[in-house]
Amino acid sequence: MEDPTIGTFIAVFEEMFGGALFWGMVVLALLITAAYLYVLIRDRAVSWRKFLWAQLAMPIGAIAAVWFVLAITKSRLADIGGPIDLIIVLGIAALGAVGAAILVYTVQSLIKGKQTAE
């Protein structure tokens, strides 16, 4: 009976960020993902030049994500105390990296449009 449900987690997220900010972030994430899919379908190919820039953004996204979480939770890397902590830090870094890559790729594609001669 005490099992958490998806609904419970949504309630917790809403309380954490406020309903407007939480759903705003969800919508933003969905929009960026949709824009990413749009440029992929529009171009019908991955632009490796844009992808290179996107890859270069990955370490920055990773570091920024970890820094953000440490800052809002008043923690330091020295607080990592066990394997689960390391996994979570790496997970946050991975999310930051992938998010940054998708964002940079999508923004380039939207701004520069389809580039054929690459």
Add this chain to the structure above:
Amino acid sequence: MTNQPDFDTRRRLLGLMAAGGAIAALPQGEPAAAQTTQTSARIVILGAGAAGTALANRLSNRLEGAEITIVDPRVRHLYQPGFTLIAAGLRPANYSVSTTAEWLPSGINWIEGSATSIDPEAQRVTTSTGDTLDYDYLVVATGLELHYEGIEGMSRDLIGQNGIGSVYAGPEEAEITWGLMDQFTDEGGAGLFTRPNTGMKCAGAPLKYTFLTDDYARRKGTRGQTEIIYCAHSGSLFGVPIVNEKVRMLYEDRGFETRYNRVMTAIDPSRKVATFSTENGGSEEIAFDFTNVIPPMRAPQVVRDSGLSWQTGASGEQGWIEVDQYTLRHARYDTVFAAGDVAGVPKGKTAASAKWQVPVVEDQLVAQIAGDTTDHIYNGYTSCPLITRVGRAMLIEFDYNNNLVPSFPGLIAPLEELWVSWLIKEIGLKATYNAMLRGRA
């Protein structure tokens, strides 16, 4: 009826954690069930704290036609688990403050007064506003009373003077205590930490604050000139043996001086000396430069006078309500329930316990109204994210049997100092608490 998230749920939860970054939450009570029961029952809830408010929201979702009245004079709602963070300088006082009104559901009666008498024979409550409330069902969720005068020479207005802090008194006092702790860890000296020998809110909080003071002294480089003395009320540091052993090891590691079987009986602010009773009936004086006074705790006067309390033993003296520890229904009056701090059960004076108790009271009460029974019971679940320094905590969860009941077995080790457990305390708890108040978690 299960006490642990099942495997599928846990996998879902991990997926959510992965998707959402560093977020976790306490185990949940089920969201208010959609099925409603028709009734004209008059239900009175005494107290709009964590348990009373959550129950009001759940019952107003579950019951159609019920006349629900909640009695509480407090305009402010206080998120008490935040007090430690305030007293550690990590949050401002207003972090814990919201309004009672914003959490209460529409369609119920809120009497902004306190209960002045409870007559369980006549099923009647009177209030300071002059109202007389006849009830069919009563839920007592008044919380408890901080009995500062139980320590000779101590009173609330001493907090902030002569090195006397008290995290429990309220958000403003917690902030004042931070000022004292900050100054103490700048200068060094003798830090004195205690706990009372009564039932108390969050028995982990006295330990947390000792750890936090040590951490600040270390960060500031004054630990060398700082003495940390912890007076335990009994022969152990924590009621759950396996946790006690871990805390004992950590205390040793941090270089705390632990004195067992010491209960603060008096304090002399001008001399900065506290007097403790000792196990052989003697007394001992301990000098301090900074102390976190934790007063004896007991049920509010109106509860102690109501005849609802235990009639013998320490629970009787302190006035906790005599309920069945599993159903939370009164042992002598079957239309009375208790939830939260005032319930006379062996464990469970934490917000996390209230979170598990409230759905039990809800289901037991709704079943009773419907002429039915339920096997939904409270197993004593109590949770304490035991902070061991800024940035690390141990996510300790246990039940009546002193068993550890980790929410994330194999993932978050309960007896390890982990960053993830700190994250749960720092960002997950208040959100979960708020969702609980609304009856959504």
